[in-house]
Amino acid sequence: MSPTYDVKDKVIAITGGASGIGLATAQLLASQGAKVSIADVQAKGLQDVASQIQSAGGTVHSTIVDVREPSQVESWISETVSRFGKLDGAANLAGVIPKCINIERVEELNEEDWKFTVDVNLTGVMHCLRAQIPNASRGASIVNAASVAGLGGFPKNAAYTAAKWGVIGLTKTAAKESFLLNRRGTIDTPMHRESTRIRGKEPDYKIPIARKGKAEEVANLIAFLLCDASSYMTGTVQVIDGATQRELRRDQCK
Template sequence: MTSFTGKVVTVTGAASGMGLATAKLLCSRGALLSLADIRKDHLDAALSQITESNQCPDNTNILTFGVDIRKSEEVDSWIDATVKHFGRLDGAANVAGVLGKSFGTGSLTEIDDQEFDFITGVNFKGLFNCLRAELRVISKGGSIVNASSSTGLEGHPKNSVYSATKHAVIGLTKSAAGEFGEQGIRVNCVAPGTIKTPMVTAIGGLNKDNMSSVFARVPLKRMGEADEAAKVFVFLLSDESSYMTGATVVVDGGLLC
């Protein structure tokens, strides 16, 4: 198990779900954390969850920021403040994302401009803003991990915009990996399937009937847990994956088999 003692790592979407689970695991391994979420109040509540853990009782090595990743100036300010405080950046987990109100129910022809702009703004432009800011300052040998989705690897009817953004994340990850590999910087991607997070369980279009049809396609016959995905994010951030870059690691219980 790789130690992150002395390593500075940023995490977006850290107030809940996979982002929070990733922050908890990194903290338990000694990382110095800079956490961001659009809801600072939720993030501060999440901080108490992290520090109340016996594995990570000290919050003096954790910074929290309210950041709307769609706004490049907020992202740049957050990354600059992180480097100013800790003196460096060694890793980043870009986990923040949205499903959108149309997820699972909206035909492509029915999605309005506002919904399109919201989903693409967070899932692609927002992640791009983060990746760009991180690459400007990350140390040689650093690692960045982006959140895509299993829907980024196949077409997904009635999830067209969400699926398109997750395809875009994979393309951006590969391009960045090819460009920055010579500097010893690795950029990889995690593609989760259906993971039990507040965002997923809140989807109005998901109910007992259609979730049963989803599980029928999953060999493991269940949702994934946030900490199961977090372990993959942390593996890709660690030196244990030192010869991996441009890769997309699928965590979907076998959905895409």
């Protein structure tokens, strides 16, 4: 049986809602009575998720939004507030991996790929926070997706790593200004599968819990961070990675 979260009638905005962790988060929150406003660049994926939520009796509004475009993000948040009357929280989960992942060292970085990755993964989160914070109800929570890459250095993955470090810095700063939350993890989703395809292999670190995480497991953490049960947590980095970080730290000491 799934845990329950006190999200009934809360209005939650979610980016990356068409796939992976965003999709699982939207479905979980909607199944527990939240009104979800999902945004993504994938029109078909968004439509499919919205139909699934509606057929299950949930309340959902979907909008095609490119988080790199501030005007699109601002319109989406204004429309969410006009439609549902408030904004109780957000999960900023839209993200991409660089096209040159596992290929280029720092001295070889491709300008276009760097810009694409940083624009979506870091500047996109800034656009979301800038639109969401002034519209957020008292006591609202905002969860931003960082990564294990935001806590260490990852060879041949500089743009993603730098962007995710940036997400943590941005979130910690915003938390000191407005009380927000943060999370990160390593999970089996379309992004992870694409990254493995490009690399030609799974990451070489061991996951002490000997399996990949599921999007639904991260959705549970996000739901907890968004509900009142986590009201005394703010500006924290929540680790959900099958204990991989501990393993990485041990490796780094060798």
